Amino acid sequence: MFLSGIATAQNLIPNGSFETYRNCPWQDNLLAEATPWYNPNRATPDFYHTCFQTGQMLLPPRSGQGAGRLFFDQGWAEYLGVRLTKPLNANECYYFEMYVVTDTPTKYQTETLGAYFSADPVTNPASTDRLVVQPQILDNAPQSSITRLQWQRIAGFLTAKGGEQYVTIGSFTKTPQFLGFYYLFVDDISLVPIKLDLGNDSTLCGRKSTLLLDATTPGASYYRWNDGSTKPTLLVTRPGKYSVTAVTNCKTLQDSITVNYALDFDLGADTTICNGQTLTLNVPTAAGATYRWQDGSRQNTLTVRAEGRYDIQVTQAGCVATDSIYVRYIRPPQLDLGPDQSLCGAQLFTIKPTLAEGKFSWLDQVPGIERTVSSSGVYRASVQNDCATALDSVYIDYEACDCILYAPNSFTPNGDGQNDQFLAYGCGDITITSLAIFNRWGEIVFQTATEPFQWNGYYRGKACETGVYAWSITYKLNQRGKIKPGQQQGSLSLIR
Template sequence: MGQELIPNGSFEKYQNCPRQDNLLEEAVPWYNPNLATPDFYNQCFPTNQIEVPPRTGVGLARLFLDQGWAEYLATPLTKPLEAAKCYYFEMYVSSRNPNQYIAGTIGAHFSNQPLTSTAKSLLFAKPQVLDAQASTVSGSFKWDKISGTFEAKGGERFVTIGSFNKLPAMLAFYYVFIDDVSLVPIELNLGNDTTLCGRKSTYLLNAKTPGATDYRWNDGNTSPTYLVTKPGKYWVTVTTPCKILSDTIVVDYALNFTLGRDTTLCNAQSLTLRGPANAPNYRWQDGSGQPSFQVAQNGTYSLRISQAGCVVTDTIRVSFIKPPQLDLGPNRELCGAEVYTIKPMFAEGTFAWQDAFPQTERTVGRSGTYLATVTNACTTIRDSIDIDYGECGCVVYTPDLFTPNADGLNDLFQPIACGDITLKSLSIFNRWGELIFHTQTAPFQWDGFVNGSVCMGGVYAWQIDYELQQREKISQKQKQGRLIVAY
């Protein structure tokens, strides 16, 4: 915030404690610019005239407004206003009867010479700040703010506060209490470029500007303040009703170093911790003073560096663990419909199949490469096992004889195959080559019935269509054979 230009803006100071009405001049340097009788009250002398407690402190002023009667407050500023410079003005008003308050009338006029009048009526002046709200006073004896910004012409040395537009049209007088009058230049200053100690240091930038309607930092942040946590150039643009302001600051760090995050290493590994280059001194946790430190065991390690009154310390925790272990076993060659259960041997970590198979052990019946991992904070290791049916052939097996007599033994004709084979259809033919059974849906089996009746004993033929997939190759296959039905 800029320098406060309203002296005694909260009516705290006085020459003599006011013990009656009409004593504004006691609130130095405030004065009465016309022949009306503005009031000054202070709790140095409690009185029933103080109908509302001061907004802050112990003092306040009061204006009486009626038909043909206008009271004002006036004071010299602490210094003249500068030409083309923007200023922010605010004050707080309160009234017993909000419905009597005339909106758009109360304001502040700034002038090179004091406004004066030998009458008690309105002063003829155009205020730079005027109450622009439709209904400023929100309730009986509630403090409400009147504020605004303006650009000075230069040389203004006095402020006059009161009604500049109208007074009550009939005898319906009312009082307006006034407190906390303020005038400050609208300025933005983030301060000089600065240097902090180390990366744990922070720096709060304050861009709070009177009357601001928008803040925009270099990263898009819209708060009036910004917490710096790393070195760099920072800038902000502040929008006010009067002008747009901007400022830039560079924040540097004298000892901007880190040993890194806490880390976990495998046994037999090592870690070299390094301090910043060209530092004036180094002090490690064991008292040594070299620029680097070799870590080979569990522990907490720290480095302290001091420079020109700046002391920075950083710490790192290093843990060593055993590396993970994994063995899926040797590659396997399978024959026919043979299956194999892979039983991984692993330790020091979490096991997972690459294809997300949910169990650790898995039974396989298809050619392929099966991959798995074991992971811990140290690292991840991988292993694989190849299953291959190609060495002795992946074939379809069928029985030569079946007995569909419902005795629970050998009642179905059902082919079987290794996992690389996918059956597509099964067809049965009689001795004359006529198709008597066909299915393209699993399970691929025949129970010996034809059109609802059990077939006669004898010789039949079968045909199976299937798909063979080994590695990346897919082949369409067909196989035929003889079948004996017996009872």
């Protein structure tokens, strides 16, 4: 990643993209035309620019119109040298970056190409051999990653000793094998201090204003804002204090900024109210502010009595803030569950709600609209729309007569599908909890405490004899919120 925005403002490498020149380079060996670059030894580095097509540029520059070129062979090492725009500060961290490309990747030598920073220029005008210095930045990319005619980044961090004001770029640790010579184009060279600056505290105008905070830090591998986001930028849409941490291999940086909003108001989201209602729109007062609604009124409040869009413009000094809201009117919801009911015994009742202008639902989440009930209780429902919610309830009372348990006095378990089971039932307020059947000697021939509470006339898999049996049922009676236990016995004739 070439940090163009940062490099442009802070790059300490002058003419790092080889864009400017003294005279258009019309042939090889003219690095001196790319001022202020110079040749550190007796070799002949090149400078090419699209101002003159020499045919030597095998691909376009990585950016802009110019690029440098180095040649390496046994006993021949070319370099690029330049004086920095200002000396480096002691113990300060800097990020270096450049891009290189070759048409012979198999000959490219890794762990040799880099950059050396020094207080004085490194030169050897009498030799073409490599310079014997230890570069602070060195390419360590694996050989397998080098691709023909594809720009590759060489980058690293430098902690300055102080006073370094020259950089020398080239091959420092190895020379090519016999017949291993190769060319290397170089472009977009930058050296920037590792700094993080979100800028000064700021005041924006109105809630619609935004501010893009840019924490992009040269060489940073990780960002974290106070809201948990991990991108180098953050879009501010509301007032507050914003802080960020950026982590590089050289050091960890932090910064914060407070963003305030002038004329910070909001009419709210579009809304719906009931016919006949009013809505008061309010904008907080601000010293020296003027107000103008869509109807020309100048107060900071406006009473809404009709459907439509309402706009406000507030002006204070050089700040103008606007907002709008759409108010919709609809009829209120309607619901009627009918009158309370007094029922008797096992009688069933179907509640048939009358409703309009909304979505219906039972408050106990029973599906459907009409509902058949068989026990005492209060049944509640609602009808809701964007205007309001209508609630209603109906009371069903089974205490109008005695709530009793019903049981047949005979049954015929002969498999004809009629009266084959002994089955007891009661009014809706009764919940049966157990059933027991006894023979004439008082022995239990059937017993259950789980539904269904019924007997098929068998005992241990064998049909019981015709005769008289006794039954005993326990139950719970639930009325007016009170639960009472109960028990009832009776006789039963089994007929086959």
